[in-house]
Amino acid sequence: MRRLGWLLVLWFFAPTAVHADTGAVPLEAPIVIQSNETFNGEGKRFSSCERPAFQLEGTGAVLENVEIEQCDQARGPAVFIVGLGHQVIDVTIEAAGTGIAVEDSYGVRLIRPNVTGKGREDGITVHDSGVTVIKGAIIDHVRDGIYIENGTGHELVRPLVTNSRYGIHLMFPTDVSIMSPNLHHNETGAMVMGTERVRIENGQIYDQVGASGMGLMLFEAVETSIRANAIYGNRVGIYAEKSEWTAIHDNGVNGNDIGLRLKRANGMTLTGNDVTNNRYPVVSFEAADNVIVGNDWGGQTLDLTRDGQSEIPYRADPYLFLLADSYEAFELLYGAPGLTVLERVLRSPDDVTLTDVSPRATSFELEWQGTVGATVLSGLLILLWRFGRKQDDYL
Amino acid sequence: MMLWRIEWSRTLRQKESYVFLFTWMVTLVLLGGLGQALPVATAYTNVNATLLTIIGLVMPLFVMLTTALQWGGERESKRLRLVMTYPLSMFRLVWMRYSAFLATQALIVTLAYALSSFFVSMPLKTWVVLWAYSLGLIAYGAALGTFVGVIGRNRLQAVLMSFLVWIVLILLWPTVLVSVIAWMPYGVQAEAMVGALFLNGFELLRVWVSAVLAAPDLFGAIYETFIGWLDGTVGTAVVGATIVGGILSLLGAAAWWLRREGRHDSA
Numbered sequence: 032m033r034r035l036g037w038l039l040v041l042w043f044f045a046p047t048a049v050h051a052d053t054g055a056v057p058l059e060a061p062i063v064i065q066s067n068e069t070f071n072g073e074g075k076r077f078s079s080c081e082r083p084a085f086q087l088e089g090t091g092a093v094l095e096n097v098e099i100e101q102c103d104q105a106r107g108p109a110v111f112i113v114g115l116g117h118q119v120i121d122v123t124i125e126a127a128g129t130g131i132a133v134e135d136s137y138g139v140r141l142i143r144p145n146v147t148g149k150g151r152e153d154g155i156t157v158h159d160s161g162v163t164v165i166k167g168a169i170i171d172h173v174r175d176g177i178y179i180e181n182g183t184g185h186e187l188v189r190p191l192v193t194n195s196r197y198g199i200h201l202m203f204p205t206d207v208s209i210m211s212p213n214l215h216h217n218e219t220g221a222m223v224m225g226t227e228r229v230r231i232e233n234g235q236i237y238d239q240v241g242a243s244g245m246g247l248m249l250f251e252a253v254e255t256s257i258r259a260n261a262i263y264g265n266r267v268g269i270y271a272e273k274s275e276w277t278a279i280h281d282n283g284v285n286g287n288d289i290g291l292r293l294k295r296a297n298g299m300t301l302t303g304n305d306v307t308n309n310r311y312p313v314v315s316f317e318a319a320d321n322v323i324v325g326n327d328w329g330g331q332t333l334d335l336t337r338d339g340q341s342e343i344p345y346r347a348d349p350y351l352f353l354l355a356d357s358y359e360a361f362e363l364l365y366g367a368p369g370l371t372v373l374e375r376v377l378r379s380p381d382d383v384t385l386t387d388v389s390p391r392a393t394s395f396e397l398e399w400q401g402t403v404g405a406t407v408l409s410g411l412l413i414l415l416w417r418f419g420r421k422q423d424d425y426l
Numbered sequence: 427m428m429l430w431r432i433e434w435s436r437t438l439r440q441k442e443s444y445v446f447l448f449t450w451m452v453t454l455v456l457l458g459g460l461g462q463a464l465p466v467a468t469a470y471t472n473v474n475a476t477l478l479t480i481i482g483l484v485m486p487l488f489v490m491l492t493t494a495l496q497w498g499g500e501r502e503s504k505r506l507r508l509v510m511t512y513p514l515s516m517f518r519l520v521w522m523r524y525s526a527f528l529a530t531q532a533l534i535v536t537l538a539y540a541l542s543s544f545f546v547s548m549p550l551k552t553w554v555v556l557w558a559y560s561l562g563l564i565a566y567g568a569a570l571g572t573f574v575g576v577i578g579r580n581r582l583q584a585v586l587m588s589f590l591v592w593i594v595l596i597l598l599w600p601t602v603l604v605s606v607i608a609w610m611p612y613g614v615q616a617e618a619m620v621g622a623l624f625l626n627g628f629e630l631l632r633v634w635v636s637a638v639l640a641a642p643d644l645f646g647a648i649y650e651t652f653i654g655w656l657d658g659t660v661g662t663a664v665v666g667a668t669i670v671g672g673i674l675s676l677l678g679a680a681a682w683w684l685r686r687e688g689r690h691d692s693a
Contacts, residue, residue: 242647242650288640288644310640310644354604355646358607358608358612358615359615359616359646359648360607360615360616360618360619360648361603361604361607361619362645362646362648362649363616363619363620363623363633363645363649364600364603364604365636365644365645366478366479366632366636367479367482367599367600367629367632368479368480368482368483368596368597368632369596369597369598369599369600369601370600371479371483372597372598372600372601373600373601373604376601398545398547399544399545400543400544400545400546400547401543401544402543405540405541405543405544408536408540409537409540409541412533412536412537412540413537415533416438416533416537419434419435419438419533420435420438420439421435
């Protein structure tokens with residue numbers, strides 16, 4: 032009986048399956064995939080060091096279903112792509128260098144790439160290429176999640192970038208669309224610089240960290256469209272400098288220290304944004320010729336005509352920020368009650384203030400939020416007051 | 427203890443107490459109802475930031491005026507002279523009045539917060555910190571009001587002086603700092619701003635409560651270390667000690683003034 036018991040115990044703790052050795056295949060030279068060839072790794076793992084593990088050349092090469100790990104001293108890309116119409120599908124990379132590098136290419140499609148880095152190099156880089164499609168990328172702990180330099184017509188769909196310097200970094204490309212990005216816990220969610228006609232839509236851009244902590248940063252970006260994004264929990268929600276004809280529509284910019292920071296941003300259109308619940312809704316300097324209407328700033332509103340628009344304009348005075356620009360020490364005065372007086376006394380001229388001529392009227396809502404704790408506390412305090420009054424006054 | 431209870435019941439029966447309760451409730455409900463905190467927002471939003479600013483603006487004025495008015499009234503009605511004949515030390519007398527007033531105001535404010543929470547949704551931590559901020563303002567404001575009220579010859583003088591103190595410490599404080607610190611060398615400006623905090627308890631409390639509720643970088647990178655420290659146990663203890671020290675100094679000064687006057691009267 033005891034023997035049977037031991038057998039049962041042994042059977043219970045016995046391994047249910049015997050795994051084969053799944054070690055990585057070391058590569059001394061890159062596996063080159065030429066025109067119209069397909070390499071299906073069937074989940075195999077490859078390791079590379081000095082040189083890329085895979086190189087796609089020519090036209091229409093396909094790489095799919097592989098795992099790549101780079102050795103610690105690697106600096107180059109794990110996958111290098113040059114040419115036309117290549118596809119990389121379901122590739123997982125543990126990168127010490129760059130994950131995937133696309134250069135001088137056209138119509139490359141990266142589907143569900145997964146790059147985990149060491150914070151030194153970029154996740155995916157696209158140089159001098161056109162119409163690159165990156166769908167469902169998951170990138171963590173790299174320098175820039177997706178870095179695009181020059182080129183045109185790129186499309187990024189549902190990229191998820193975390194714990195990096197810039198989630199998405201665009202340098203001088205044109206006609207880029209970024210749909211449903213999820214960028215969080217980076218130093219800056221997306222850095223858009225020297226671009227034309229970039230669209231960022233339906234994104235979740237939140238909780239960026241560090242001294243900059245910006246959700247979106249536009250610098251010398253022309254005709255950028257930012258629509259229907261949720262941008263929250265950053266130090267600055269959207270920062271735009273020297274950027275013209277930017278359209279910021281229907282975004283929720285909430286819970287940031289500063290919702291919008293605009294510096295020499297001209298010809299902008301800001302409509303239908305919810306900019307409530309930020310420490311400061313908007314800071315604007317030297318921004319002119321902007322169309323700003325129908326946003327919800329969380330300020331004082333009065334809707335006499337019942338059209339949902341307030342008859343009281345919203346006016347953002349940059350007085351303190353202009354002061355703090357010259358004397359950083361005065362930042363400690365943010366929120367000081369006396370500052371409201373100082374702002375009235377030293378009112379900035381209209382050409383440097385941002386004014387929403389008819390902001391969205393804030394609806395005053397009173398909802399019952401009662402709790403048992405608050406009821407008990409109130410009751411006890413009322414009783415204390417009642418009995419406290421009862422003492423006779425002898426004086 | 428008997429005298430304290432008499433004071434306590436007297437202040438609870440005053441009409442001003444009910445006016446205060448109503449005022450705070452309306453303020454909290456109006457500001458809170460204008461924008462309920464969003465689930466995505468941090469604890470420090472423009473709702474409670476506005477509350478902070480409004481509370482920091484209005485509460486010191488109300489408290490200082492009321493306290494100064496009470497002491498001025500005592501002096502004007504010659505009641506103070508009668509009370510000074512009691513076998514009590516001046517500090518004890520001042521402390522008794524002050525603590526009774528403080529207890530009443532604490533009760534009123536706590537009740538106002540509790541009742542407002544039926545209509546305004548904020549995280550518990552935010553409520554608690556705002557409540558602590560209000561109590562700090564009341565304690566410091568009442569001590570200042572006591573000192574000013576004791577110095578004032580009559581009610582009008584006491585009210586005018588407390589109003590002047592409020593204008594300097596609340597309304598004009600940023601203007602004073604901007605005017606003075608802008609002339610200092612750039613390298614010591616931030617240190618001077620921090621030092622100036624400890625000269626004005628109202629400002630110190632405001633920055634402390636912001637440090638507790640907001641991210642350490644709220645006041646920019648230059649103050650990040652200081653704000654982080656202020657949010658910690660040591661920083662909070664230092665703020666508390668500074669406020670308590672200031673209050674005791676002001677009450678001590680008021681008691682000293684009364685003793686001095688008593689000597690003059692007996693002479």
